[in-house]
Amino acid sequence: MPQRNDDVTRRRLLRDGLWGACLAGIGGVAGFAAHKGQKVDWLWQIDPYKCIACGNCATHCVLEESAVKCTHVYGICGYCEICFGFFDPEPLAINEGAENQMCPTGAIERKFVEEPYYEYSISKSLCNGCGKCVKGCNAFGNGSLFLQVQHDRCVNCNQCAIAAACPSQAFRRVPADQPYLLKSVDHV
Amino acid sequence: MTQRQGKMDSGVIITVLICTALLVAIGAVLLVDATGRRGSGLSRVYELDAVRLASFDPNLILYHEVGPPIATGFERSRALALGANGRFYIAGDKAVHVLRDKGTLEQVIRLASEPHCVAVSAEGRLYVGLRDHVAVFDEAGQRIVSWEPLGERSFLSSIVVARDDVFVADAGHAVVLRYDKTGQLIRRIGEKDPDRDIPGFIVPSPYFDLAVAPDGLLRVVNPGRTRIEAYTFRGDLEFFWGQNSIRIEGFCGCCNPANFAMLPDGRYVTAEKGLIRVKIYDADGVFEGVVAGPDELVVGGAARVFLSVEDAEASGFDVAVDPDGRIFVLDTIENTVRLFVEREKG
Amino acid sequence: MVRPRLILVALAALLVVGVAALGLERFPPPEFETDYVRPTTTAPNPPQGLWEYVDAGVLAVTLVLATVLILRTRNRKLIFALMLFCLAYFGFFRNGCVCPIGAVQNVTLTIFDPGYAIPLAVLVFFALPLVFTLFFGRVFCGAVCPLGAIQDAVLIHPVRVPRWLESGLRLIAYLYLGAGVLFAAMGAMFVICRYDPFVGFFRLSGNWEMLVVGACLLLIGMFVGRPYCRFLCPYGVILRQLSRLSRWRVTITPTDCIQCHLCEDACPFGAIRKPTEPWPNKEYQVARRRLAFLLVLLPVLIGAGGWAGYELRQWLAMVHPEVRLAQRIYLEENALVEGTIDASDAFRALGRSSDELYAAATQLRDRFGIGGALLGAFVGCVIGGKLLSLSVKRRRTDYEPDPASCLACGRCYRYCPKEHERLKRGREGLVRH
Numbered sequence: 010m011p012q013r014n015d016d017v018t019r020r021r022l023l024r025d026g027l028w029g030a031c032l033a034g035i036g037g038v039a040g041f042a043a044h045k046g047q048k049v050d051w052l053w054q055i056d057p058y059k060c061i062a063c064g065n066c067a068t069h070c071v072l073e074e075s076a077v078k079c080t081h082v083y084g085i086c087g088y089c090e091i092c093f094g095f096f097d098p099e100p101l102a103i104n105e106g107a108e109n110q111m112c113p114t115g116a117i118e119r120k121f122v123e124e125p126y127y128e129y130s131i132s133k134s135l136c137n138g139c140g141k142c143v144k145g146c147n148a149f150g151n152g153s154l155f156l157q158v159q160h161d162r163c164v165n166c167n168q169c170a171i172a173a174a175c176p177s178q179a180f181r182r183v184p185a186d187q188p189y190l191l192k193s194v195d196h197v
Numbered sequence: 198m199t200q201r202q203g204k205m206d207s208g209v210i211i212t213v214l215i216c217t218a219l220l221v222a223i224g225a226v227l228l229v230d231a232t233g234r235r236g237s238g239l240s241r242v243y244e245l246d247a248v249r250l251a252s253f254d255p256n257l258i259l260y261h262e263v264g265p266p267i268a269t270g271f272e273r274s275r276a277l278a279l280g281a282n283g284r285f286y287i288a289g290d291k292a293v294h295v296l297r298d299k300g301t302l303e304q305v306i307r308l309a310s311e312p313h314c315v316a317v318s319a320e321g322r323l324y325v326g327l328r329d330h331v332a333v334f335d336e337a338g339q340r341i342v343s344w345e346p347l348g349e350r351s352f353l354s355s356i357v358v359a360r361d362d363v364f365v366a367d368a369g370h371a372v373v374l375r376y377d378k379t380g381q382l383i384r385r386i387g388e389k390d391p392d393r394d395i396p397g398f399i400v401p402s403p404y405f406d407l408a409v410a411p412d413g414l415l416r417v418v419n420p421g422r423t424r425i426e427a428y429t430f431r432g433d434l435e436f437f438w439g440q441n442s443i444r445i446e447g448f449c450g451c452c453n454p455a456n457f458a459m460l461p462d463g464r465y466v467t468a469e470k471g472l473i474r475v476k477i478y479d480a481d482g483v484f485e486g487v488v489a490g491p492d493e494l495v496v497g498g499a500a501r502v503f504l505s506v507e508d509a510e511a512s513g514f515d516v517a518v519d520p521d522g523r524i525f526v527l528d529t530i531e532n533t534v535r536l537f538v539e540r541e542k543g
Numbered sequence: 544m545v546r547p548r549l550i551l552v553a554l555a556a557l558l559v560v561g562v563a564a565l566g567l568e569r570f571p572p573p574e575f576e577t578d579y580v581r582p583t584t585t586a587p588n589p590p591q592g593l594w595e596y597v598d599a600g601v602l603a604v605t606l607v608l609a610t611v612l613i614l615r616t617r618n619r620k621l622i623f624a625l626m627l628f629c630l631a632y633f634g635f636f637r638n639g640c641v642c643p644i645g646a647v648q649n650v651t652l653t654i655f656d657p658g659y660a661i662p663l664a665v666l667v668f669f670a671l672p673l674v675f676t677l678f679f680g681r682v683f684c685g686a687v688c689p690l691g692a693i694q695d696a697v698l699i700h701p702v703r704v705p706r707w708l709e710s711g712l713r714l715i716a717y718l719y720l721g722a723g724v725l726f727a728a729m730g731a732m733f734v735i736c737r738y739d740p741f742v743g744f745f746r747l748s749g750n751w752e753m754l755v756v757g758a759c760l761l762l763i764g765m766f767v768g769r770p771y772c773r774f775l776c777p778y779g780v781i782l783r784q785l786s787r788l789s790r791w792r793v794t795i796t797p798t799d800c801i802q803c804h805l806c807e808d809a810c811p812f813g814a815i816r817k818p819t820e821p822w823p824n825k826e827y828q829v830a831r832r833r834l835a836f837l838l839v840l841l842p843v844l845i846g847a848g849g850w851a852g853y854e855l856r857q858w859l860a861m862v863h864p865e866v867r868l869a870q871r872i873y874l875e876e877n878a879l880v881e882g883t884i885d886a887s888d889a890f891r892a893l894g895r896s897s898d899e900l901y902a903a904a905t906q907l908r909d910r911f912g913i914g915g916a917l918l919g920a921f922v923g924c925v926i927g928g929k930l931l932s933l934s935v936k937r938r939r940t941d942y943e944p945d946p947a948s949c950l951a952c953g954r955c956y957r958y959c960p961k962e963h964e965r966l967k968r969g970r971e972g973l974v975r976h
Contacts, residue, residue: 028788032677039670042653042661050592050662061889064237064244069230071742071749083581087401088573089451090421091441093471098247098443113242123577125399125421130582139243148247149450149471151402151570161587164638164746167645168733174233177889178864182659188589211702211766222759229752231737232867236885350571369571403570 051182053169054190057155059179062140062147066156069174070138076163077138077156077171079116079131082192085153088126094146094154095119095129112142133159152192160188251472251491253445259477259486260524261540262493266533267300276314276355277515277527277534285534286323287527288312293325295338296534306338313403314366318358318378326353331365331380344380354405355456362430364415368405371398373417375430386432387417395434396422404455404470404513411463412480420452425465425482438482443472446484455513460522468526470513475526475537488524488537495530595664598637602671602687605629609686610679612953614791617962619953622685626692634689639745643668643683644690644778645736647720648727655728672778676785680792684772684782685951690741691772694764695952701811702766709813710929712774717925720777721918729907729914731863735777768811772950783947792946795955797965800941807942809955814948819939833934841927845920852919853912860904860911869904872897 055066055077066077091103095117100109105119116135120128131154138156146154172180183190237243271289278286284303285296291311295304306323314326322341323334330346331353347353352369362383363376373386389397398405399421407417414435415428424439443449454467463480466488473495475488494514515527524537572581605625612621633639641649646661646669653661661669672683684691704712723735736742740757743749763770772779786792795806795815806815822830852859860866864886871887874880876897883891890900944955956962 024788028677028790031785031788032674035670035673035677038650038654039666042650042666043663045653045660049660050595050664051659052589059889059893061885061892063885063889064239065233065885066237067239067243068237069233069750071746073748080584080586082584084572084584086572087451089401090399091423091451093450098245098250098449103441111245122579123575125397126573126575126579128579128582139237139239141243141245144245145247149452157586159587160589163589164640165589166736166742167641167649168736170231170737170750173231173732173737175864176233176884176886177893179889185589185592189586191584191586208702211700215763215766218759218762222756222763225752225755225759226738229738229750231732231734232862232864233885350574352570401573 050185052158052160052165052185052188053163053172053180054158054183054188055156056179056181056190057152057157057192059177060140060143060156061177061179062143062156063176064139064141065174065176066171067137067139069171071166071170072162072164074162075138075171076158076160078133078136078159078162079138079140079142079154080157080189080191081129081131082153082155083128085151085192086129087151087153088122088128089150090125090127092119092127092129092146093149094142098145111145112136113139117142129154155192157189157191247443247449247472250443251445251449251474253487253490257445257487258490259540260488260537262489263536263538266528266531266535267296269296269527269532269534270294270302271532273511274527274529274532275312275515277517277525278315278317279517279519279525280317280321281319282321283519285525286315286317287534288315288325289532293323293334300534304338306334308332313353314356316356316358316363319360322358324356324358324363326356326365328352331356331363331376333380342380344376345382347374352403354403355407357408359409359430364407364409366405366407366417368400368403371400371405373398373407373415373428375432384430384432386415386428387426387434393433395432399452401452402470402513404452406454406456408457408459410459411461416457416459416465418454418457420455423448423450423453425454425457425467438478445474445476445487456515458516458518458524460518461520462522466516466518466524468514468516473512473514475514475516475524489526494526494528592662594637595641595662598633598641599664599667599671601632602668605687606671606675606683609682609951610675613682613685613793613951614679617797617953617956617965619956622953623695625686626695629687630689630692630696632689633687634693634741634745639689639739639742640736641665641668642690643672643688644776645733645739647778647781648723648733648735651724651727652730656730673781673785676782676789678790680786680789680946681782681949681951684779685953688772689745690739690776691769691950693741693744694761694769694771697761697764698768698811699765701768703808704767704813706813709773710933713780714922714925714929716773716775716777716780718922719775720780721921723777725859725911725914725918726862729863729910734862740771769950773812773948786946786949789946793944793949793951793953793955795942795944796959796961797956798961800943801961802941803960804942805960806955806958809958810944810949811954812948812950812952814944814950815955816939816943816945818941819936821938822936830934830936834931837927837931837934841924841931844923844927846923848919848921848923848926849916850919852915852917852922854915855919856908856912856915859915859918860908863907863911865900866904866907866911869897869900872900 067075070076095111097109097111102109107115114135114137116132118130118132122128140156143154143156146152169180269287269289274287274289276288280286283298287294291308293306293312293315294302297303310327312325312327316324321336325332329351331344333341335341347367350369351367353365354368355366357364363378365374367374372388374382375384375386376382387398389395398419401421404420405418407415410416415430417426417428419426423441424437426437427435429435440447448454448469450471453469455470457465457467460466465478468475472491474490477485477488479485511529514529517525526535528535608625612618612625646665649661649665650669652659675682726732726734740753740760743754744757760771868886868890872890875883875887
């Protein structure tokens with residue numbers, strides 16, 4: 010009988026020890042993580058200097074209408090009359106006719122400013138983030154059109170589905186107080 | 198008994214259902230394209246079919262490359278000029294490299310800032326265009342003088358030396374400046390002037406080239422209008438040519454040609470950026486043929502448009518022509534000089 | 544008071560990505576003669592981070608509530624109601640992200656990636672259910688987890704899964720946990736989140752493949768109780784082990800077991816264990832020898848697992864985009880494949896050298912060798928441990944839930960006659976007052 014009692018105490022001791030170790034372990038991990046963490050939240054964003062506008066953003070987002078849309082930094086734009094982000098590569102005429110536009114959803118607006126300058130802007134509600142204009146603008150223009158995750162739409166998945174599918178590893182987590190990676194304009 | 202039978206049936210049905218669902222689920226998991234290997238799946242309207250439109254008949258290629266490319270020794274090469282003595286003057290990084298025929302580095306002229314363009318006079322003087330001013334060097338590479346800076350907005354992109362004059366293209370102000378050889382500004386050429394029927398230059402990117410043609414007129418690219426305009430030294434617009442098209446006969450994009458040079462017989466050699474191609478036009482601006490297309494000029498790549506801004510910005514290849522009509526192309530991506538000569542006819 | 548929906552992005556202040564860093568001089572923008580003013584680029588504000596703290600608070604409150612309902616009130620209806628609330632709140636309202644299951648990866652990344660620090664709310668999501676499990680068993684699984692809730696809600700006709708199959712299938716969850724931690728540690732991908740079967744339902748959108756997987760799991764879940772929780776959930780296996788040590792836990796009977804057998808089939812998750820009978824003497828000898836053999840086998844299994852994991856490093860590493868890219872570039876450069884893909888085009892456009900890429904990939908593969916060996920050893924250890932536990936018979940005199948497998952759903956309570964007695968007493972007590 011005393012033998013059996015011993016057994017029980019030993020088992021309980023072992024159990025208690027393990028229990029304490031687990032609690033300490035959770036505390037240790039949490040403590041380490043909390044010690045390391047500044048009070049930041051993370052959001053997903055696209056580095057425009059890595060993005061190749063492959064089109065995955067339009068279809069790989071978990072949302073029906075992608076959270077990624079084209080952004081235009083006016084400070085880089087050349088205000089070109091013949092914009093390769095706006096016009097079809099072989100337009101019938103240089104005017105705003107739908108048949109001359111490159112954007113399949115008609116999301117780019119063109120507005121005459123003054124001879125010879127035109128302002129281009131994105132209708133966010135129409136843009137689907139395919140990046141076709143980004144390709145055109147990067148290749149021939151100044152690259153003022155580029156894709157960015159729009160944080161009013163993004164649901165901030167713990168693993169962004171587009172980021173996993175991005176061929177140029179252009180997605181990265183950014184701190185929530187710097188939610189955009191816009192191209193810089195060092196002359197402004 | 199019948200009840201038992203019924204129970205067995207439901208058991209079978211449930212098992213079959215579970216197994217089917219399991220197989221479907223496993224299949225669906227395997228189909229998930231987490232890594233994007235299947236691409237975007239967007240339809241063709243979302244594709245920029247510039248590559249297809251830019252393809253051309255290979256019979257139009259009139260030149261072929263000779264010898265291996267010569268390394269410029271720069272991280273970022275900017276401009277190429279040929280000296281009368283057969284030397285290359287290449288501007289890049291923060292220096293001008295003087296190379297002899299096979300690429301031996303003969304001289305390095307260090308600069309405080311990045312040069313954008315370079316020209317050599319008949320006497321061997323070197324005119325280097327920096328961002329906002331011109332610096333002049335003697336044959337030994339000693340700085341003789343720096344001309345008056347042109348202001349913060351200026352962005353000199355091209356320079357050419359005539360017999361008595363120096364012409365400088367200022368892309369930032371979209372104007373050509375005519376200087377005498379002492380650096381005295383004589384005239385501003387090409388500013389918008391409805392009275393003289395001058396439409397003005399449109400320069401959306403840092404490429405704005407000029408040259409003096411054998412006919413004695415100045416040729417200046419009007420990149421925003423994708424054409425080349427001819428001016429007298431007094432600033433009168435004589436004529437222009439060039440059309441916007443992605444097809445081989447035209448100049449493609451918002452602002453092209455990026456650079457050009459004149460052949461001794463008055464024909465043009467043009468270099469386009471974005472979709473990189475070097476082509477020949479006759480003295481009237483009629484398309485003649487191709488020196489090299491994107492396939493040949495972009496190392497390791499098929500005809501393609503550029504994927505990043507840096508790529509595109511660096512893709513304004515420069516061209517220079519020697520008195521024998523041989524064409525030198527400065528590859529600003531690979532930082533080499535490549536030589537092209539006319540194919541023998543027959 | 545309407546909060547301005549757009550923040551003006553003050554370009555100069557915000558922008559760090561730089562042309563300046565690349566040494567390029569930007570060309571000046573056009574100068575306008577008219578009074579046209581260049582618009583400033585606007586970008587929509589991210590939602591305020593406050594919600595995450597609300598979520599953490601709701602998590603804490605619901606955990607406390609779940610503990611009370613499961614261990615004290617013992618009322619399945621209230622537990623079910625709380626479960627539905629959590630499904631509605633964490634699932635459909637907050638879109639199921641972040642959840643403790645995925646948070647495992649955030650914690651891993653925090654440990655391995657010097658550039659990443661876990662947000663406080665995510666840390667709370669990771670740690671709080673663990674602590675509660677150490678004290679009270681799997682109350683999180685029982686009433687709070689939205690993934691568990693959506694499956695629990697569709698369970699209409701539970702069938703019994705044989706013990707051997709249950710134990711075998713559970714191995715997937717251990718493997719999944721190991722893989723999730725490995726890939727998160729390597730910075731490759733958060734696989735657990737990417738392959739979450741139910742988050743698509745919560746958001747009411749997602750890629751169709753995972754929605755199909757979710758639908759299939761729910762279909763299976765109509766007959767096999769909570770299949771994700773039992774056979775797949777990587778967080779569940781951590782909770783399993785902690786639950787074995789829990790201070791307080793679910794008991795079927797509120798007082799003493801009277802061995803009435805009524806609860807025997809009550810559990811849809813096969814967590815109720817019968818009282819044991821002592822080994823017959825002859826079998827005892829065999830069992831002892833088997834135990835000795837398995838104890839020797841354990842290190843062998845761990846070693847074999849580690850070796851297999853190490854050998855699989857090439858394949859494991861392919862989950863990392865950098866290694867995939869290096870592989871592709873190698874094939875292209877040696878003309879072993881035709882054409883290019885988006886990833887290789889991007890690689891060339893960005894001007895990295897292939898030697899640098901190969902070096903990075905080799906380094907990653909080496910790290911995957913270590914990680915793979917650890918993963919394999921872990922799996923070997925799990926298999927060995929399982930075999931050992933099968934050959935050890937614990938003395939059990941009553942019907943009781945297996946603390947590891949019990950999901951604290953509270954279904955078994957009403958099967959116990961003693962529980963009915965308790966409830967009756969409670970009602971009478973109420974009347975007396």
